[in-house]
Amino acid sequence: MTKGTNSYPIHTITACHECDLLLRDKNVIRQRKTCCPRCGAVLHISCVNSMERTLALSLTGLLLVIPANTLPILTLELLGQSNTNTMINGIYQMAMGGYWWMSILVCFCSILAPTIKLLMLSFVSAGSLYGWSPRGIATALKVYQNLDEWGMFDVYMLGILISFIKMKDMGTLIPGFGLATFVALLLVATVSSTVFDKGLVWARLGSGSCDDEDVKEVNNV
Protein backbone atom coordinates (compact mmCIF):
# COMPACT_ATOMS: atom_id res chain seq x y z
CA MET A 1 0.00 0.00 0.00
CA THR A 2 1.22 3.47 -0.79
CA LYS A 3 0.08 6.83 0.29
CA GLY A 4 -1.03 8.95 -2.62
CA THR A 5 1.14 12.01 -3.14
CA ASN A 6 -1.19 13.85 -5.50
CA SER A 7 -4.49 15.32 -4.54
CA TYR A 8 -7.76 13.85 -5.73
CA PRO A 9 -11.20 15.34 -6.34
CA ILE A 10 -13.48 14.69 -3.40
CA HIS A 11 -15.99 12.61 -5.38
CA THR A 12 -13.31 10.03 -6.22
CA ILE A 13 -12.50 9.25 -2.60
CA THR A 14 -14.35 7.20 -0.05
CA ALA A 15 -13.80 6.18 3.55
CA CYS A 16 -14.15 2.85 5.31
CA HIS A 17 -17.30 2.89 7.46
CA GLU A 18 -15.70 0.68 10.13
CA CYS A 19 -12.25 2.23 10.57
CA ASP A 20 -12.58 5.62 8.82
CA LEU A 21 -9.58 5.02 6.54
CA LEU A 22 -9.59 7.44 3.62
CA LEU A 23 -9.44 5.58 0.30
CA ARG A 24 -9.38 6.24 -3.42
CA ASP A 25 -12.62 5.16 -5.02
CA LYS A 26 -11.30 4.31 -8.50
CA ASN A 27 -11.96 0.57 -8.33
CA VAL A 28 -14.81 0.41 -5.91
CA ILE A 29 -17.61 0.24 -8.47
CA ARG A 30 -15.85 -1.89 -11.06
CA GLN A 31 -14.60 -4.74 -8.92
CA ARG A 32 -16.93 -7.46 -7.71
CA LYS A 33 -15.95 -7.10 -4.09
CA THR A 34 -13.83 -4.47 -2.37
CA CYS A 35 -12.52 -4.73 1.17
CA CYS A 36 -10.88 -2.16 3.38
CA PRO A 37 -7.09 -2.79 3.29
CA ARG A 38 -6.69 -1.90 6.96
CA CYS A 39 -9.60 -3.50 8.83
CA GLY A 40 -11.01 -5.85 6.18
CA ALA A 41 -14.57 -4.48 6.23
CA VAL A 42 -16.52 -5.17 3.04
CA LEU A 43 -16.86 -1.80 1.34
CA HIS A 44 -18.83 -2.81 -1.70
CA ILE A 45 -20.13 -5.90 -3.50
CA SER A 46 -21.43 -5.51 -7.01
CA CYS A 47 -23.61 -7.84 -9.03
CA VAL A 48 -24.51 -8.09 -12.72
CA ASN A 49 -27.99 -6.66 -13.47
CA SER A 50 -28.42 -5.98 -9.77
CA MET A 51 -31.55 -3.80 -10.05
CA GLU A 52 -33.46 -6.08 -12.44
CA ARG A 53 -32.69 -9.16 -10.34
CA THR A 54 -33.61 -7.42 -7.10
CA LEU A 55 -36.91 -6.24 -8.54
CA ALA A 56 -37.85 -9.70 -9.80
CA LEU A 57 -36.87 -11.44 -6.57
CA SER A 58 -38.48 -8.94 -4.21
CA LEU A 59 -41.78 -9.02 -6.13
CA THR A 60 -41.70 -12.83 -5.96
CA GLY A 61 -41.09 -12.54 -2.24
CA LEU A 62 -44.07 -10.21 -1.80
CA LEU A 63 -46.31 -12.75 -3.55
CA LEU A 64 -45.16 -15.42 -1.10
CA VAL A 65 -45.62 -13.33 2.06
CA ILE A 66 -49.37 -13.93 2.55
CA PRO A 67 -49.42 -17.72 2.02
CA ALA A 68 -46.31 -18.15 4.17
CA ASN A 69 -47.90 -16.22 7.01
CA THR A 70 -51.38 -17.73 6.95
CA LEU A 71 -51.02 -21.34 5.76
CA PRO A 72 -50.22 -24.01 8.37
CA ILE A 73 -46.50 -24.58 8.94
CA LEU A 74 -46.71 -27.53 11.31
CA THR A 75 -49.62 -29.61 12.60
CA LEU A 76 -49.33 -31.70 15.76
CA GLU A 77 -51.61 -34.71 16.19
CA LEU A 78 -51.82 -36.30 19.60
CA LEU A 79 -54.41 -38.80 20.87
CA GLY A 80 -56.96 -37.83 18.25
CA GLN A 81 -56.61 -34.10 18.78
CA SER A 82 -54.71 -31.83 16.45
CA ASN A 83 -53.32 -28.33 16.52
CA THR A 84 -52.07 -26.23 13.67
CA ASN A 85 -49.40 -23.56 13.81
CA THR A 86 -49.18 -20.65 11.40
CA MET A 87 -46.88 -17.66 11.77
CA ILE A 88 -49.81 -15.38 12.59
CA ASN A 89 -51.60 -17.54 15.16
CA GLY A 90 -48.42 -18.08 17.18
CA ILE A 91 -48.23 -14.34 17.68
CA TYR A 92 -51.97 -14.09 18.41
CA GLN A 93 -51.81 -16.88 20.98
CA MET A 94 -48.90 -15.26 22.80
CA ALA A 95 -50.64 -11.90 22.90
CA MET A 96 -53.76 -13.62 24.31
CA GLY A 97 -51.58 -15.30 26.95
CA GLY A 98 -50.53 -11.86 28.15
CA TYR A 99 -47.05 -11.72 26.62
CA TRP A 100 -47.57 -8.48 24.72
CA TRP A 101 -44.00 -7.35 24.44
CA MET A 102 -42.76 -10.70 23.24
CA SER A 103 -45.54 -11.13 20.68
CA ILE A 104 -44.93 -7.64 19.30
CA LEU A 105 -41.24 -8.43 18.98
CA VAL A 106 -41.80 -11.80 17.31
CA CYS A 107 -44.34 -10.20 14.97
CA PHE A 108 -41.91 -7.43 14.10
CA CYS A 109 -38.91 -9.67 13.47
CA SER A 110 -40.62 -12.52 11.66
CA ILE A 111 -43.37 -10.73 9.68
CA LEU A 112 -43.25 -6.92 9.64
CA ALA A 113 -39.54 -6.20 9.19
CA PRO A 114 -38.89 -8.78 6.43
CA THR A 115 -42.04 -7.74 4.56
CA ILE A 116 -41.22 -4.03 4.76
CA LYS A 117 -37.69 -4.89 3.62
CA LEU A 118 -39.09 -6.64 0.52
CA LEU A 119 -41.45 -3.71 -0.16
CA MET A 120 -38.60 -1.21 0.11
CA LEU A 121 -36.35 -3.35 -2.09
CA SER A 122 -38.96 -3.54 -4.85
CA PHE A 123 -39.63 0.20 -4.59
CA VAL A 124 -35.94 1.13 -4.64
CA SER A 125 -35.03 -1.19 -7.51
CA ALA A 126 -38.06 -0.22 -9.60
CA GLY A 127 -37.49 3.45 -8.83
CA SER A 128 -33.85 3.24 -9.75
CA LEU A 129 -34.67 1.43 -13.03
CA TYR A 130 -37.46 3.77 -14.09
CA GLY A 131 -36.06 6.99 -12.65
CA TRP A 132 -38.58 7.81 -9.93
CA SER A 133 -38.15 10.70 -7.51
CA PRO A 134 -34.70 10.50 -5.85
CA ARG A 135 -36.11 11.70 -2.57
CA GLY A 136 -38.54 8.78 -2.25
CA ILE A 137 -35.85 6.31 -3.23
CA ALA A 138 -33.44 7.74 -0.65
CA THR A 139 -36.05 7.49 2.11
CA ALA A 140 -37.00 3.93 1.14
CA LEU A 141 -33.35 2.89 1.01
CA LYS A 142 -32.73 4.34 4.47
CA VAL A 143 -35.71 2.40 5.85
CA TYR A 144 -34.29 -0.75 4.27
CA GLN A 145 -30.82 -0.15 5.73
CA ASN A 146 -32.21 0.44 9.22
CA LEU A 147 -34.38 -2.68 9.15
CA ASP A 148 -31.69 -4.87 7.63
CA GLU A 149 -30.67 -6.90 10.68
CA TRP A 150 -34.21 -7.03 12.12
CA GLY A 151 -35.59 -9.27 9.38
CA MET A 152 -35.11 -12.74 10.82
CA PHE A 153 -36.49 -15.32 8.40
CA ASP A 154 -33.31 -17.38 8.74
CA VAL A 155 -33.54 -17.48 12.53
CA TYR A 156 -37.24 -18.40 12.28
CA MET A 157 -36.34 -21.30 9.96
CA LEU A 158 -33.94 -22.70 12.56
CA GLY A 159 -36.72 -22.21 15.12
CA ILE A 160 -39.08 -24.35 13.03
CA LEU A 161 -36.43 -27.08 12.79
CA ILE A 162 -35.85 -27.03 16.54
CA SER A 163 -39.53 -27.21 17.44
CA PHE A 164 -39.93 -30.00 14.89
CA ILE A 165 -37.23 -32.11 16.53
CA LYS A 166 -38.40 -31.23 20.06
CA MET A 167 -41.98 -32.29 19.35
CA LYS A 168 -41.44 -35.31 17.15
CA ASP A 169 -41.47 -37.74 20.09
CA MET A 170 -44.61 -36.22 21.58
CA GLY A 171 -47.06 -36.90 18.76
CA THR A 172 -47.36 -36.99 14.98
CA LEU A 173 -46.02 -33.89 13.26
CA ILE A 174 -47.25 -33.01 9.79
CA PRO A 175 -45.46 -30.26 7.85
CA GLY A 176 -47.99 -28.09 6.03
CA PHE A 177 -48.00 -26.20 2.75
CA GLY A 178 -47.10 -23.04 4.68
CA LEU A 179 -43.68 -24.55 5.42
CA ALA A 180 -42.95 -24.96 1.70
CA THR A 181 -43.94 -21.36 0.95
CA PHE A 182 -41.97 -20.14 3.96
CA VAL A 183 -38.81 -21.92 2.75
CA ALA A 184 -39.32 -20.38 -0.71
CA LEU A 185 -39.82 -16.96 0.87
CA LEU A 186 -36.67 -17.36 2.96
CA LEU A 187 -34.61 -18.25 -0.12
CA VAL A 188 -36.04 -15.43 -2.25
CA ALA A 189 -35.60 -12.84 0.51
CA THR A 190 -32.00 -13.90 1.19
CA VAL A 191 -31.00 -13.91 -2.48
CA SER A 192 -32.73 -10.58 -3.13
CA SER A 193 -30.76 -8.82 -0.41
CA THR A 194 -27.54 -10.48 -1.62
CA VAL A 195 -27.88 -9.32 -5.22
CA PHE A 196 -29.03 -5.85 -4.17
CA ASP A 197 -26.24 -3.32 -4.72
CA LYS A 198 -27.06 -0.30 -2.55
CA GLY A 199 -23.82 1.50 -3.48
CA LEU A 200 -25.05 1.56 -7.08
CA VAL A 201 -28.39 3.09 -6.04
CA TRP A 202 -26.68 5.79 -4.00
CA ALA A 203 -24.31 6.50 -6.88
CA ARG A 204 -27.24 6.84 -9.30
CA LEU A 205 -29.01 9.21 -6.92
CA GLY A 206 -26.35 11.74 -7.80
CA SER A 207 -23.61 13.23 -5.74
CA GLY A 208 -25.13 16.54 -4.67
CA SER A 209 -23.08 19.65 -5.29
CA CYS A 210 -19.67 20.90 -4.09
CA ASP A 211 -17.70 18.22 -5.91
CA ASP A 212 -14.87 20.41 -7.08
CA GLU A 213 -12.70 20.19 -3.98
CA ASP A 214 -9.42 18.30 -3.85
CA VAL A 215 -8.27 16.12 -0.98
CA LYS A 216 -4.63 15.37 -0.24
CA GLU A 217 -3.07 12.36 1.47
CA VAL A 218 -5.33 9.53 0.40
CA ASN A 219 -4.54 5.83 0.82
CA ASN A 220 -4.79 3.53 -2.19
CA VAL A 221 -6.89 0.37 -2.11
Added chain:
Amino acid sequence: MSETGPMVSAKQQDLFLCHSCHKVQRNNRTSIQHCLRCGDVLHFRNRDSLTRTWALCITSAIFLVFANVYPIMTVIYLGKGNPDTIISGVILLAKHGMFPIAAVVFIASVAVPLLKLASLFWLLCLVHFKWKMDAKQCTKMYRMVTFVGRWSMLDLFVIAMLVTLVDLGGIATITGGPAATYFSTVVVLTMFAAHTFDPRLIWDLQVNDNEDENKK
Protein backbone atom coordinates in the same frame (compact mmCIF):
# COMPACT_ATOMS: atom_id res chain seq x y z
CA MET B 1 1.20 -2.21 6.12
CA SER B 2 2.66 0.14 8.67
CA GLU B 3 5.84 0.89 6.71
CA THR B 4 4.27 4.00 5.18
CA GLY B 5 3.59 5.44 8.62
CA PRO B 6 0.26 6.32 10.15
CA MET B 7 -2.69 6.07 7.82
CA VAL B 8 -4.98 8.99 7.27
CA SER B 9 -8.55 8.79 8.44
CA ALA B 10 -11.37 10.90 7.07
CA LYS B 11 -11.76 12.68 10.42
CA GLN B 12 -8.11 13.79 10.43
CA GLN B 13 -8.68 15.44 7.05
CA ASP B 14 -11.82 17.13 8.40
CA LEU B 15 -14.04 15.04 6.12
CA PHE B 16 -17.42 13.59 7.03
CA LEU B 17 -18.53 10.14 5.92
CA CYS B 18 -22.34 10.05 5.74
CA HIS B 19 -23.71 7.24 7.95
CA SER B 20 -26.51 6.41 5.53
CA CYS B 21 -25.17 6.84 2.02
CA HIS B 22 -21.39 6.76 2.65
CA LYS B 23 -20.66 9.96 0.79
CA VAL B 24 -17.47 11.80 1.79
CA GLN B 25 -17.81 15.55 2.19
CA ARG B 26 -15.94 18.51 3.69
CA ASN B 27 -16.80 19.83 7.14
CA ASN B 28 -18.12 23.36 6.53
CA ARG B 29 -18.08 24.21 10.28
CA THR B 30 -21.76 24.89 10.69
CA SER B 31 -23.35 23.59 13.89
CA ILE B 32 -25.53 21.05 12.07
CA GLN B 33 -24.46 19.88 8.65
CA HIS B 34 -26.66 17.76 6.38
CA CYS B 35 -25.48 15.24 3.79
CA LEU B 36 -25.50 16.71 0.28
CA ARG B 37 -26.84 13.50 -1.21
CA CYS B 38 -29.32 12.01 1.26
CA GLY B 39 -29.96 14.84 3.71
CA ASP B 40 -29.02 13.02 6.93
CA VAL B 41 -27.28 14.91 9.72
CA LEU B 42 -23.53 14.31 9.55
CA HIS B 43 -21.36 13.23 12.50
CA PHE B 44 -17.72 12.19 12.64
CA ARG B 45 -18.59 9.32 15.00
CA ASN B 46 -21.88 7.89 16.28
CA ARG B 47 -23.41 10.43 18.65
CA ASP B 48 -22.57 9.82 22.34
CA SER B 49 -21.45 6.37 21.29
CA LEU B 50 -19.77 5.37 24.56
CA THR B 51 -22.43 6.77 26.91
CA ARG B 52 -25.29 5.16 25.04
CA THR B 53 -23.55 1.81 24.68
CA TRP B 54 -22.60 1.74 28.38
CA ALA B 55 -26.21 2.46 29.36
CA LEU B 56 -27.65 -0.19 27.05
CA CYS B 57 -25.09 -2.81 28.11
CA ILE B 58 -25.61 -2.28 31.84
CA THR B 59 -29.40 -2.40 31.43
CA SER B 60 -29.26 -5.60 29.43
CA ALA B 61 -26.87 -7.20 31.94
CA ILE B 62 -29.49 -6.58 34.66
CA PHE B 63 -32.28 -7.98 32.49
CA LEU B 64 -30.14 -11.01 31.61
CA VAL B 65 -30.03 -11.97 35.30
CA PHE B 66 -33.85 -11.92 35.51
CA ALA B 67 -34.11 -13.80 32.21
CA ASN B 68 -32.11 -16.66 33.71
CA VAL B 69 -33.73 -16.69 37.14
CA TYR B 70 -37.40 -16.80 36.12
CA PRO B 71 -39.02 -19.67 34.17
CA ILE B 72 -39.20 -19.17 30.42
CA MET B 73 -41.56 -22.01 29.52
CA THR B 74 -43.90 -24.48 31.25
CA VAL B 75 -44.58 -27.86 29.65
CA ILE B 76 -47.51 -29.77 31.15
CA TYR B 77 -47.82 -33.29 29.74
CA LEU B 78 -50.68 -35.47 31.05
CA GLY B 79 -51.06 -33.31 34.14
CA LYS B 80 -47.37 -33.34 35.07
CA GLY B 81 -44.76 -30.71 34.48
CA ASN B 82 -42.74 -27.90 36.00
CA PRO B 83 -41.75 -24.45 34.85
CA ASP B 84 -38.35 -24.47 33.17
CA THR B 85 -35.72 -21.76 33.16
CA ILE B 86 -33.48 -21.37 30.13
CA ILE B 87 -30.71 -23.45 31.66
CA SER B 88 -32.93 -26.18 33.12
CA GLY B 89 -34.58 -26.48 29.70
CA VAL B 90 -31.20 -27.12 28.11
CA ILE B 91 -30.32 -29.68 30.80
CA LEU B 92 -33.67 -31.41 30.22
CA LEU B 93 -32.98 -31.65 26.49
CA ALA B 94 -29.55 -33.12 27.14
CA LYS B 95 -31.03 -35.66 29.59
CA HIS B 96 -33.46 -36.84 26.92
CA GLY B 97 -30.46 -37.47 24.68
CA MET B 98 -31.15 -34.61 22.27
CA PHE B 99 -27.58 -33.32 22.40
CA PRO B 100 -27.41 -31.45 19.07
CA ILE B 101 -30.56 -29.45 19.92
CA ALA B 102 -29.39 -28.88 23.48
CA ALA B 103 -26.15 -27.51 22.03
CA VAL B 104 -27.96 -25.20 19.59
CA VAL B 105 -30.31 -23.86 22.28
CA PHE B 106 -27.41 -23.48 24.71
CA ILE B 107 -25.37 -21.52 22.17
CA ALA B 108 -28.25 -19.31 21.05
CA SER B 109 -29.78 -18.48 24.41
CA VAL B 110 -27.00 -18.84 27.00
CA ALA B 111 -23.59 -18.54 25.37
CA VAL B 112 -24.36 -15.87 22.75
CA PRO B 113 -26.00 -13.28 25.03
CA LEU B 114 -23.30 -13.74 27.69
CA LEU B 115 -20.36 -13.59 25.30
CA LYS B 116 -21.93 -10.73 23.42
CA LEU B 117 -22.32 -8.63 26.55
CA ALA B 118 -18.82 -9.58 27.71
CA SER B 119 -17.29 -8.53 24.39
CA LEU B 120 -19.24 -5.27 24.34
CA PHE B 121 -18.04 -4.48 27.87
CA TRP B 122 -14.51 -5.38 26.77
CA LEU B 123 -14.70 -3.04 23.76
CA LEU B 124 -16.18 -0.27 25.90
CA CYS B 125 -13.39 -0.57 28.48
CA LEU B 126 -10.83 -0.70 25.68
CA VAL B 127 -11.96 2.63 24.26
CA HIS B 128 -12.78 4.19 27.62
CA PHE B 129 -9.46 3.39 29.32
CA LYS B 130 -7.38 3.51 26.10
CA TRP B 131 -5.95 0.00 26.39
CA LYS B 132 -3.37 -0.94 23.78
CA MET B 133 -4.75 -3.83 21.78
CA ASP B 134 -4.59 -5.03 18.20
CA ALA B 135 -7.28 -2.90 16.54
CA LYS B 136 -7.86 -5.41 13.75
CA GLN B 137 -8.63 -8.21 16.23
CA CYS B 138 -11.00 -5.95 18.14
CA THR B 139 -12.81 -4.98 14.94
CA LYS B 140 -13.20 -8.69 14.17
CA MET B 141 -14.71 -9.21 17.60
CA TYR B 142 -17.11 -6.32 17.00
CA ARG B 143 -18.15 -7.85 13.68
CA MET B 144 -18.85 -11.18 15.40
CA VAL B 145 -21.01 -9.39 17.99
CA THR B 146 -23.12 -7.67 15.33
CA PHE B 147 -23.43 -10.83 13.24
CA VAL B 148 -24.35 -13.20 16.01
CA GLY B 149 -26.79 -10.99 17.97
CA ARG B 150 -29.98 -11.69 16.05
CA TRP B 151 -29.68 -15.46 16.50
CA SER B 152 -30.65 -15.08 20.14
CA MET B 153 -34.23 -14.54 18.98
CA LEU B 154 -34.27 -18.27 18.21
CA ASP B 155 -35.60 -19.33 21.59
CA LEU B 156 -38.45 -16.82 21.41
CA PHE B 157 -39.53 -18.06 17.98
CA VAL B 158 -39.47 -21.64 19.27
CA ILE B 159 -41.67 -20.67 22.21
CA ALA B 160 -44.09 -18.83 19.90
CA MET B 161 -44.44 -21.98 17.81
CA LEU B 162 -44.71 -24.45 20.68
CA VAL B 163 -47.37 -22.41 22.46
CA THR B 164 -49.73 -22.81 19.50
CA LEU B 165 -48.72 -26.35 18.55
CA VAL B 166 -49.08 -27.82 22.01
CA ASP B 167 -52.39 -26.49 23.23
CA LEU B 168 -54.32 -29.71 23.74
CA GLY B 169 -56.24 -29.03 26.93
CA GLY B 170 -55.78 -31.80 29.50
CA ILE B 171 -53.31 -33.82 27.45
CA ALA B 172 -50.52 -31.34 26.96
CA THR B 173 -50.06 -27.59 27.10
CA ILE B 174 -47.06 -25.33 26.78
CA THR B 175 -47.18 -21.79 28.10
CA GLY B 176 -44.60 -19.04 28.19
CA GLY B 177 -43.07 -17.63 31.36
CA PRO B 178 -42.02 -14.19 32.63
CA ALA B 179 -38.41 -14.76 31.58
CA ALA B 180 -39.51 -14.62 27.94
CA THR B 181 -40.23 -10.92 28.34
CA TYR B 182 -36.89 -10.25 30.03
CA PHE B 183 -35.01 -12.31 27.48
CA SER B 184 -36.57 -10.55 24.51
CA THR B 185 -35.64 -7.22 26.12
CA VAL B 186 -32.03 -8.40 26.45
CA VAL B 187 -31.93 -9.35 22.77
CA VAL B 188 -33.30 -5.97 21.65
CA LEU B 189 -31.07 -3.94 23.98
CA THR B 190 -27.88 -5.77 22.99
CA MET B 191 -28.73 -5.34 19.31
CA PHE B 192 -29.13 -1.61 19.91
CA ALA B 193 -25.90 -1.55 21.92
CA ALA B 194 -23.95 -3.18 19.08
CA HIS B 195 -25.48 -0.60 16.79
CA THR B 196 -24.61 2.46 18.89
CA PHE B 197 -21.01 1.36 19.48
CA ASP B 198 -18.77 2.91 16.85
CA PRO B 199 -15.88 0.61 15.75
CA ARG B 200 -14.02 3.66 14.41
CA LEU B 201 -13.32 4.64 18.03
CA ILE B 202 -11.01 1.61 18.25
CA TRP B 203 -8.98 2.91 15.32
CA ASP B 204 -8.97 6.46 16.66
CA LEU B 205 -6.92 5.17 19.63
CA GLN B 206 -4.13 4.19 17.23
CA VAL B 207 -4.22 7.59 15.58
CA ASN B 208 -3.83 9.24 18.99
CA ASP B 209 -0.92 6.91 19.83
CA ASN B 210 0.89 7.85 16.63
CA GLU B 211 0.36 11.55 17.27
CA ASP B 212 1.75 11.18 20.80
CA GLU B 213 4.86 9.45 19.45
CA ASN B 214 5.40 12.17 16.88
CA LYS B 215 5.29 14.80 19.61
CA LYS B 216 8.04 13.01 21.54
